[in-house]
Amino acid sequence: MAAESSMTSGVAGRYAAALFDLAKDAGLLDVVQRDLADLKHLIAENADLAELVRSPLFSRDQQTRAIGAILERAGADPLTRRFLGVVAANRRLFALRGMIDAYTALLAEHRGEMTAEVVSAHPLTDEQANALRDTLSAQLRRTIQLETSVDNSLLGGLIVRVGSRMIDNSLRTKLSNLQLAMKGIG
Incomplete structure (x- = not known):
């Protein structure tokens, strides 16, 4: 139930x-x-x-x-x-x-699907969305529905949330990590 x-x-x-x-x-x-x-x-x-x-x-x-x-x-x-x-x-x-x-x-859940929330710096094309959906479906072995949104502050890349998992591959995060690494050197 x-x-x-x-x-x-x-x-x-x-x-x-x-x-x-x-x-x-x-x-x-x-x-x-x-x-x-x-x-x-x-x-x-x-x-x-x-x-x-x-x-x-x-x-x-x-x-x-x-x-x-x-x-x-x-x-x-x-x-x-x-x-x-x-x-x-x-x-x-x-x-x-x-x-x-x-x-x-x-x-x-009833349909055996999962929803992936995708935040990108620019709107995804249909081709990009389909490729991302296919990749996630293959990785998770479930049908994936995408909920997309745009956040210009990301500069580039994607943030993908599926369930409790998050993959942050945004340029903003990469630059922030690089900045932290550089502070540690000096």
Whole structure:
């Protein structure tokens, strides 16, 4: 059962496990995942929505009505709308990002996939992303999904996180290590 997974600790994990079990029973795993990804995107792009989710200053009723209206307008599945209505009514919207991440992790585990977070100095081309995905899949013997982001301060190279492992092959880190080594010489 998903609730026994190590990813289900804490409020966010317990809610995510419950949603995962409901979606699995209803055959809506992918539909709920799409709804959650869309909501996460909306929260990232809208400061007012992010404040609604985070702030305890909004009443239970305000949060419940607002999240319901947003999900209805976004075309979310009734299961997702009802579930997040319960989350809002229970005053747990502050943990929504963690719930979304935990649900995604449970779904990936269910499918035998792993997610690799890749931070690069410049956007990866499709060819580069595919080559990285293939390399990681061969190394880890699992299907890999990439979540990419760009951090211009890296100067060059990549930082890859898969589970608890991190590979920092960025130019920024290499220069920092070189600087530390040079201080040790002088």
